[in-house]
Amino acid sequence: MSAKLHRTPDHSLSPVPLADFKVGVDNVIFSVDTQQNRLLVLVVMRPDPPFAGYWSLPGTLVRQGESLEDAAYRVLAEKIRVNTLYLEQLYTFGGPDRDPRESPTAFDVRYLSVSHFALVRFEDAELIADGVSGIAWYPLAQVPQLAFDHNEILAYGYRRLRNKLEYSPIAFDVLPEVFTLGDLYQLYVTVLGEGFSDYSNFRARLLKLGFLQDTGHKASRGAGRPASLYRFDAAAFEPCKDKPMVFI
Amino acid sequence: MSAKLHRTPDHSLSPVPLADFKVGVDNVIFSVDTQQNRLLVLVVMRPDPPFAGYWSLPGTLVRQGESLEDAAYRVLAEKIRVNTLYLEQLYTFGGPDRDPRESPTAFDVRYLSVSHFALVRFEDAELIADGVSGIAWYPLAQVPQLAFDHNEILAYGYRRLRNKLEYSPIAFDVLPEVFTLGDLYQLYVTVLGEGFSDYSNFRARLLKLGFLQDTGHKASRGAGRPASLYRFDAAAFEPCKDKPMVFI
């Protein structure tokens, strides 16, 4: 708790001590099990203090020479093997007292978390169990109390997921390469609930937007007329950038 | 550049050196001069290196015991005297090499910027000239090259401003307490350009949404029929939370 003089960038000499930070990234990683229609969140068990024995969002501290995004990708790669994914920055949580390592007496180090939001394909995703700490997909509704302020971060991520689903083509980062319109609709229902158009109107709208290309193949799984299989056409999506996909 | 062993939270002993950070906040502070219909950004002159003599976004480094938001408010209060304003977190810029103080040889300290987005009423805002460094409102189009990656941050802030204007009642944080529908329309035009509804349809929509209460008074400034003065009714806005105000 040294109260030395620090040189600030704007003025000459200031008696106000600056905080020293370690910066972490914590990832809210979502996936959707399209078989069971469940929205899943990736959590890892903390073996060491603080919060030993608690589940938490997968995170790490940023290393020398590493960008925030690099760190976020690294965490992801340590926990899960995927080839495709979506990732963006979410929000930065940085109040004092958010990490017990920095309180109550020590003003030495602050821990700040730059949270990220990621989506992976459930089928492709292979969890990496390192034997030391647990790792698991949790259905969103059943996520227990997490370490630190991670429940708050998760809530923030879920809000972002819902918003993005409305305007962005992120659904296609979660679905398999080819999918039926029924799959797509179910995905929206699993994440958003039932508060939007019925299947028929959803269908009509998506097809009219014109970025779903029919593969010509059919999917037949059990009863019912076989559904056409579609593929997302990223180029054809461009004009639809600002148009909503669904109306919540 | 010590390569000591660091204790990481998740594992035992790791030879990977973590980065040490100073955390800054940089504010994109917008205002609108409703007299001259100009969108303005607040910039300050840097008296000291790095980037001495460059304009930059007003920023500061986070102090011990201070939250990110507190730091953002502090910067604002140091530069400008206002009673009402809007402020929210924008994005966190944290790559290595974004601050010359951390490169090229030194891995000692990284500088990370948690940018914030703020709106103030131009009439209320009184700039605080501390004599040492300059401070000025710049029309957005005429902002020169700024220090660090601040032009990028500014671009990000402007995108946020446009998006918020579509769905949030932030216009009323910039306008005076009472205003005419013409004022409101002009504000939207200055920020968004001409790419949306004409005045007549804008008017009809806003009035129908029902959160503008007529004060009963009229504004007469020069030629033309005097316009009714309105006030924003925050309570009545609630139901309109998700409805767009304009269509871009």
Next chain:
DNA sequence: ATATTTATGGTACAAATAACTAAAATCAGT
């Protein structure tokens, strides 16, 4: 075969948006 299930392709109605027209209330100048 017949019922059941799921996919597909519609229609009809209500609501919202965009383009446009006209009237009302002021001012500036003659």
Next chain:
DNA sequence: ACTGATTTTAGTTATTTGTACCATAAATAT
């Protein structure tokens, strides 16, 4: 005090878009 310019206000109308609902097609299960 009339005239024209200017700005606010108040509509009308055509077109598009969203919603609710229905009919048929193509498969499976019994």
